[in-house]
Amino acid sequence: MAEVELTDLTILKALELLENRKITSYELVEFFLEQIKKYDPLVKAFLYVDEEGVREGAKKADELRKKGHKGKLLGIPLSIKDNICIKGLPTTCASKILQNFIAPYDATVIEKLKKEGALFLGKTNLDEFAMGSSTENSGYFPTRNPWDLERVPGGSSGGSAVATACRMGLGSLGSDTGGSIRQPAAFCGVVGLKPTYGMVSRFGLVAFASSLDQIGPIGLNVEDTALLLQIIAGHDEKDSTSFPLEPLDFLNFIKNNLNSRYKIGLPREYFEAEIDPEITKALESLIDLLKKNHEIKTISLPHTEYAVATYYIIAPAEASSNLARYDGVKYGFRYKEAKSLMEMYKKTRAYGFGKEVKRRIMLGTYALSAGYYDAFYLKASKVRTLIMQDFLEAFKEVDLILTPVTPTPPFKLGEKIFDPLQMYLSDIFTIPVNLAGLPGISLPIGLTSNNLPIGAQIIGPHFKDELVLSMAYQIEKELNLKMIPSLLRS
Numbered sequence: 001m002a003e004v005e006l007t008d009l010t011i012l013k014a015l016e017l018l019e020n021r022k023i024t025s026y027e028l029v030e031f032f033l034e035q036i037k038k039y040d041p042l043v044k045a046f047l048y049v050d051e052e053g054v055r056e057g058a059k060k061a062d063e064l065r066k067k068g069h070k071g072k073l074l075g076i077p078l079s080i081k082d083n084i085c086i087k088g089l090p091t092t093c094a095s096k097i098l099q100n101f102i103a104p105y106d107a108t109v110i111e112k113l114k115k116e117g118a119l120f121l122g123k124t125n126l127d128e129f130a131m132g133s134s135t136e137n138s139g140y141f142p143t144r145n146p147w148d149l150e151r152v153p154g155g156s157s158g159g160s161a162v163a164t165a166c167r168m169g170l171g172s173l174g175s176d177t178g179g180s181i182r183q184p185a186a187f188c189g190v191v192g193l194k195p196t197y198g199m200v201s202r203f204g205l206v207a208f209a210s211s212l213d214q215i216g217p218i219g220l221n222v223e224d225t226a227l228l229l230q231i232i233a234g235h236d237e238k239d240s241t242s243f244p245l246e247p248l249d250f251l252n253f254i255k256n257n258l259n260s261r262y263k264i265g266l267p268r269e270y271f272e273a274e275i276d277p278e279i280t281k282a283l284e285s286l287i288d289l290l291k292k293n294h295e296i297k298t299i300s301l302p303h304t305e306y307a308v309a310t311y312y313i314i315a316p317a318e319a320s321s322n323l324a325r326y327d328g329v330k331y332g333f334r335y336k337e338a339k340s341l342m343e344m345y346k347k348t349r350a351y352g353f354g355k356e357v358k359r360r361i362m363l364g365t366y367a368l369s370a371g372y373y374d375a376f377y378l379k380a381s382k383v384r385t386l387i388m389q390d391f392l393e394a395f396k397e398v399d400l401i402l403t404p405v406t407p408t409p410p411f412k413l414g415e416k417i418f419d420p421l422q423m424y425l426s427d428i429f430t431i432p433v434n435l436a437g438l439p440g441i442s443l444p445i446g447l448t449s450n451n452l453p454i455g456a457q458i459i460g461p462h463f464k465d466e467l468v469l470s471m472a473y474q475i476e477k478e479l480n481l482k483m484i485p486s487l488l489r490s
């Protein structure tokens with residue numbers, strides 16, 4: 001690939017090279033497989049690499065291109081979080097309970113990507129069933145941050161963010177229930193978008209908390225992220241919560257709105273929270289920069305302080321019900337030495353689930369149990385409505401909201417894993433967005449003095465994902481950062 005540096009390669013750049021016959025898809029794939037061989041033993045982003053399948057796919061893509069086929073992602077190798085089904089490949093959710101489970105069908109997002117010719121290098125690591133913020137809860141192994149191998153990549157889509165940052169593929173899909181796309185994107189210096197709830201079909205995404213889960217793209221820049229969203233978005237009759245809306249041409253929108261002026265809200269409660277001073281500083285310089293072209297206004301989201309508590313009732317409650325299906329009968333792992341049916345159920349779940357998943361199931365079952373429902377789940381649902389109303393009020397005054405993604409830069413492996421509350425609190429700025437069902441993007445805005453990525457979050461009104469992308473695109477152009485993890489430079 002003489003024409004271009006690997007670290008300059010993006011989906012759009014690769015498409016241009018493929019179109020001009022400067023490279024083949026097969027070469028691209030070989031190249032990314034090499035990259036995986038070189039870096040994955042250090043960062044452990046992949047649970048499964050489909051070498052054979054992706055090579056086959058690349059050969060076909062090259063033939064199709066010769067015949068004039070015009071898929072929007074023809075021959076582009078991506079990675080996919082291992083809680084999204086790709087037919088014929090393992091889908092473990094990083095849980096022992098789904099060890100050896102092979103997906104019998106494609107998720108709708110995968111069907112859509114396949115239709116446009118995308119290829120899949122493999123399945124990426126996550127916190128078991130997407131429960132966590134560091135990828136340390138994986139039932140197999142933790143993933144490491146390529147900016148500092150002693151630190152976590154964030155989670156739960158840690159594998160997807162690391163695979164993208166390390167150029168082990170040109171982008172990825174993750175899932176975000178309380179921050180799982182945006183937080184790892186911020187920790188790894190890439191772009192991650194949680195679409196509006198209902199924008200992307202959840203069919204084929206293994207359910208964690210169904211009223212919060214959304215699949216979204218992780219990309220090397222905003223353009224790639226916009227293109228991926230364009231392809232996966234849209235109504236799907238297999239998911240009754242997907243919204244009957246024709247997705248926009250997001251890529252065109254952001255290009256046509258490079259000079260649009262927006263009214264940007266800064267929520268007082270987010271900036272008054274305890275934040276690492278280097279993150280505050282990076283946001284302040286960004287705000288100064290934005291003042292040139294945009295109107296900046298302080299706003300209030302008064303129920304912010306209740307968001308984490310609300311989430312940790314609603315998400316575990318839904319999880320306890322969703323995870324009831326793993327009983328050793330239908331799929332995955334079964335404890336075979338049991339002497340009775342009850343013992344089989346109990347031991348399958350005891351051995352199959354990890355600590356954090358069990359904690360969530362117990363929290364959720366408790367919150368839903370007779371006599372407690374009103375005090376916990378019903379109350380949390382009411383507070384959720386208040387949190388959503390805060391945002392709806394704010395969007396009467398501003399077009400978009402700018403916040404930090406995380407209160408701290410990437411923390412060390414082992415630092416929070418034994419203190420679940422501290423771990424839960426690392427999602428304080430991302431969780432409200434899921435509770436309200438809004439679109440939110442995380443994009444890199446700089447580095448700490450320790451050379452660790454810092455992200456900013458932009459939140460938009462329901463189904464205004466294009467505005468969120470547009471603002472992010474303007475910031476990206478203005479800052480013009482080159483985010484290459486230290487590991488790739490050593």
Ligand code: GLN
Binds near residue numbers: 155180181
């Ligand atoms: N860290 C949050 C949790 O553990 C969010 C996870 C997610 O978005 N999947 O629930």
